[in-house]
Amino acid sequence: MNVSPHLWAPNKSADYQFDDSAMRLERAVSEFRYGRPIVLSGPEGSVAALALDAASPSDFERFARAAGGQHALYLSRHRAARLGLSNADDIAIPARDMDFASASALAYARDSATQIEWKPATSLMRTAGEVAGLALLLPAMMCVEVPRHARTFAACAEVDHLDLPKSRRMARNFEVVVRTPVPLRDLGDCEFVVFRGGVAQKDQVAIVVGQPDTSGPVPVRIHSSCLTGDLCGSLKCDCGDQLRNGLSSLKEQGGGVLLYLDQEGRGTGIGAKMRAYGYQHEGLDTIDADAELGFGPDERRYDAAVAMLGGLGIGAVNLLTNNPTKVAALLAAGIAVNGRTSVTGRITPDNLEYLRTKTLRAGHALDIDLLTRAATELSDG
Ligand SMILES: Nc1nc2c(ncn2[C@@H]2O[C@H](COP(=O)(O)OP(=O)(O)OP(=O)(O)O)[C@@H](O)[C@H]2O)c(=O)[nH]1
Numbered sequence: 001m002n003v004s005p006h007l008w009a010p011n012k013s014a015d016y017q018f019d020d021s022a023m024r025l026e027r028a029v030s031e032f033r034y035g036r037p038i039v040l041s042g043p044e045g046s047v048a049a050l051a052l053d054a055a056s057p058s059d060f061e062r063f064a065r066a067a068g069g070q071h072a073l074y075l076s077r078h079r080a081a082r083l084g085l086s087n088a089d090d091i092a093i094p095a096r097d098m099d100f101a102s103a104s105a106l107a108y109a110r111d112s113a114t115q116i117e118w119k120p121a122t123s124l125m126r127t128a129g130e131v132a133g134l135a136l137l138l139p140a141m142m143c144v145e146v147p148r149h150a151r152t153f154a155a156c157a158e159v160d161h162l163d164l165p166k167s168r169r170m171a172r173n174f175e176v177v178v179r180t181p182v183p184l185r186d187l188g189d190c191e192f193v194v195f196r197g198g199v200a201q202k203d204q205v206a207i208v209v210g211q212p213d214t215s216g217p218v219p220v221r222i223h224s225s226c227l228t229g230d231l232c233g234s235l236k237c238d239c240g241d242q243l244r245n246g247l248s249s250l251k252e253q254g255g256g257v258l259l260y261l262d263q264e265g266r267g268t269g270i271g272a273k274m275r276a277y278g279y280q281h282e283g284l285d286t287i288d289a290d291a292e293l294g295f296g297p298d299e300r301r302y303d304a305a306v307a308m309l310g311g312l313g314i315g316a317v318n319l320l321t322n323n324p325t326k327v328a329a330l331l332a333a334g335i336a337v338n339g340r341t342s343v344t345g346r347i348t349p350d351n352l353e354y355l356r357t358k359t360l361r362a363g364h365a366l367d368i369d370l371l372t373r374a375a376t377e378l379s380d381g
């Protein structure tokens, strides 16, 4: 049936305009992950960026051709420090004659060449680095300034320099999708509360054990997902034990809440975590292994946790953790932390160094004497 143009009266207020920061970021995150360039724009112009971690050699070549040789390799300050280039700056290394293998080696291989020319990264490149973080990609990308009116990257997803600061304000917009009872072994009645929101985030789950009284401080465990430890019983960390001991402790305390956050690998993602394991097998500790890949010691944010506690009507907690950053994040968000209890797991030959690094380098409240005795006993056989 043909509709006469006279009968079609578009309602302007119902148009799909989609001009918001979250949408632009989420599209850019998705494009980045598929190995396509994105464009970052600000008052100083525009920069196109291609995430090395997601790009194939042919994506790399295509980008280099489009950039006309003017492109540079962006690396985070953590990676720059590992290469001995800069302790303070994210950097940009001119890449005219760089091939895919050399760029990848500079981005994340050990013992890469260190005598190279570099400049501090521009602020738009740093914005691209943050988008890579949201996309759970390594903070390493090819970048090129896009001349005004150039059409080369016109089809690419675009992010405005203000989108990230704006999206940080949206990072705490979470809604409850569903609440459903799930009986759990040894714990009895529990309820799973699924939250959806944030920017480029998966759904997050709160597990309510028993019926905690939210009028006072609630026993709470904030647990970052660990596929290897929680699900598969990996001996390389204590996460699985902490998950189960944490839930049991909530029951013993008469009920409480476990927030299961989508923060695999301290917020770097399962891909980066497994790459970091490769470097741990070569002898690096967990923090240096992450730095080798360009990451800081802990890339996690706790906006989702704060939003979920708010959604559950919890304003004061007794936190089950050894991690001072979690306590600080809640306090900074105005949540009262009335107490802190340790949650521990088994010490094994495989997780001993992981636990020692947490204590000595990340300030976790674990008993270092106990860990040292365990190390001696394990080495004595
Ligand atoms: N990058 C990296 N992440 C790891 C490694 N081992 C475990 N993880 C991650 O470390 C995080 C552990 O999180 P949590 O269980 O919340 O523990 P935590 O920060 O140690 O603090 P508490 O358990 O609360 O004391 C999870 O995101 C794991 O996926 C590792 O070797 N490298």
Ligand SMILES: [Zn+2]
Binding pocket: 226, 228, 229, 230, 237, 238, 239, 240
């Ligand atoms: Zn773990």
